Every structure is written in structure tokens, then in C-alpha cells.
Amino acid sequence: MPLVTTRRGSLVDQVIAQLRDAISSGEWPVGHRIPPEAELTARLDVGRNTVREAVRALAHGGLLEVRQGDGTYVRATSELSGALRTLCGPELREVLEVRRTLEVEAARLAAVRRSDDDVALLRAALAERDRAVDAVGRAARVGERPGPEAVARAARADTDLHTTVVRCAGNGLLAELYRGVVEAVAGSVATTMPDTVGTDEDVSHGGLVDAIADRDVDRAAREAGDFLDRLIDGTN
Numbered sequence: 001m002p003l004v005t006t007r008r009g010s011l012v013d014q015v016i017a018q019l020r021d022a023i024s025s026g027e028w029p030v031g032h033r034i035p036p037e038a039e040l041t042a043r044l045d046v047g048r049n050t051v052r053e054a055v056r057a058l059a060h061g062g063l064l065e066v067r068q069g070d071g072t073y074v075r076a077t078s079e080l081s082g083a084l085r086t087l088c089g090p091e092l093r094e095v096l097e098v099r100r101t102l103e104v105e106a107a108r109l110a111a112v113r114r115s116d117d118d119v120a121l122l123r124a125a126l127a128e129r130d131r132a133v134d135a136v137g138r139a140a141r142v143g144e145r146p147g148p149e150a151v152a153r154a155a156r157a158d159t160d161l162h163t164t165v166v167r168c169a170g171n172g173l174l175a176e177l178y179r180g181v182v183e184a185v186a187g188s189v190a191t192t193m194p195d196t197v198g199t200d201e202d203v204s205h206g207g208l209v210d211a212i213a214d215r216d217v218d219r220a221a222r223e224a225g226d227f228l229d230r231l232i233d234g235t236n
Contacts, residue, residue, distance in 0.1 A: 011046050015054035018044070023063055024077050030183055033071045034064070081180035093235040095181060100228040102178045103162060107208065107224035109169035111217045118168040119213045125161040126209050132157035161205055165224070168212065203227045 019040075022028045035043070040051045055072055058064040062082015065075040076082035110118070132154040159182055166178045208223035 011050045012053045012057070015044055015046060015050055016057055019054055019058055020063065023058075023074055028074050030074050030077060032074045034074065036071065076183055077179060078176065080176055081183050083180070093232060096228060096232050096235065099178075099181045100225055100232065102174065102181060103166070103228065104221045104225045106166040106169040106171075106174060106178065107212065107220040108217050109171060109174075110165055111212045111215050111220040113170045114168050114212050114215070119209075121164055122161075122168065122209045122212060125157075125164045126205060129154075129157040129161045129205065158205075165208065165212065203230070 019034075022034075028034050034040070037048060037051055037055075041048050044051065055064060055066065059066050059072070061079040062076050063074065063079065065073045067073060114122075132150075136150050136154045163178070163182060166175050169175070205223075205227075208220060211220035211223050
């Protein structure tokens with residue numbers, strides 16, 4: 001959704017709201033450099049100081065990161081996610097442990113609450129994930145090093161699948177907490193993917209999706225936790 005001209009009320013508050021909407025809607029994804037100040041000023045029909053104050057406020061809230069001489073980048077999709085990114089810090093093991101806690105409960109809830117539409121979304125996300133991961137595996141099977149773009153695509157598709165599982169749990173707060181954790185670990189997902197990615201030995205998430213579709217609560221929780229246990233063990 002394009003930004004619209006700001007007319008009434010507190011200009012700074014309205015600009016903050018519109019920038020926040022552009023971030024939360026995915027128009028500006030995490031890691032994306034937002035338009036420069038001059039462009040935002042023109043698009044919003046406000047002064048430079050108004051834009052600067054809005055950007056400063058969102059940077060303070062953890063949504064944006066101002067890089068001197070480079071631009072302003074999206075750091076998180078909400079204030080909560082930004083706070084979680086700050087709290088998580090560089091310790092991957094702690095992030096994975098929290099992620100495991102959230103994902104196991106999300107799988108349980110999804111197995112109870114999922115709708116037929118949810119199952120369709122899960123299967124579509126699984127198919128996309130498998131296609132992306134298989135592209136990485138094909139390179140590995142012929143002795144080539146997978147390109148960074150292919151690995152990043154596979155990591156993103158894998159993350160999208162897990163995010164879909166959480167959404168199917170039907171708990172908005174859980175989804176928001178999970179989003180913050182995923183954003184904290186997303187950049188490291190590719191490095192935690194096993195060397196066997198895309199091969200017959202790779203971790204398959206088909207069992208997780210099938211368990212949710214079958215409303216098998218215990219199996220869904222087990223499928224959600226087992227592969228993360230392996231990742232956690234790998235950080236020792």
C-alpha cells in the first residue's frame with residue numbers, strides 16, 4: 001500500500017503511523033532500505049524535520065536502524081520484535097531455545113484449531129520450502145557450492161513455513177512473539193541448515209504438516225521440537 005499524503009492531526013504521529021504500516025505490511029521488509037528523506041518528504045507532503053522526527057522515533061522503538069552515510073534500514077516489524085531482537089543479542093542457542101518453546105506450543109494449538117484453509121496454506125508453504133531446499137540440494141549433489149541467493153531463498157522459505165504454522169495456532173500474541181524471535185534468528189537460519197540440505201538425509205517438515213492436518217497434537221509437538229533439538233545440540 002503506497003504512502004498517502006498527511007493532512008490532519010499531529011503530522012509526526014501520522015507519519016510514524018504510515019511508516020509503521022509500510023513496515024508491518026511487508027511493503028518494506030526487514031533488511032530493506034527505506035526511501036531517502038527527500039523522497040519521503042515529497043510523497044508525504046511534509047517537512048524534512050517531520051520525517052526526521054518520525055524516523056528517529058521508529059529507530060528508538062527498534063523498527064528502523066539509521067546507518068550514517070548509508071541510509072535507514074528496517075530492523076524489525078514492530079516495537080515488540082525490535083525489543084526481542086535487542087534482548088536476543090548474539091547468542092544463537094538462547095534464540096533457538098526460545099524459538100523451540102514457541103514453535104512446539106504453536107504446533108499443538110495448530111493441530112487443535114487448524115481449518116481446512118489452514119491446511120491448504122501449510123501444504124503450499126511446505127511445497128515452496130521443499131522446492132527451494134531441493135534447489136540447494138541439487139547443487140550439493142553434483143559437488144557444487146550452492147549460491148548465496150539459493151541458500152537465502154531456501155532459508156526464507158523454511159522460515160515462512162514455520163511462521164505459517166504459528167499463524168495457524170490462532171493466537172495473535174504468540175504470533176507476534178514468534179515474529180520477533182524469527183527476525184532475530186533469520187539471518188542465521190542458513191548457517192544452521194545441515195550440510196545435507198536437499199538430500200535424502202535432510203530434515204523433512206512433511207511430518208509436521210501431516211500431524212497438524214491429522215489433528216495429532218502429540219505428534220505435531222514432537223515433529224516441531226525434534227529438528228530444533230538437533231540445531232540446539234549443534235551450538236554446543
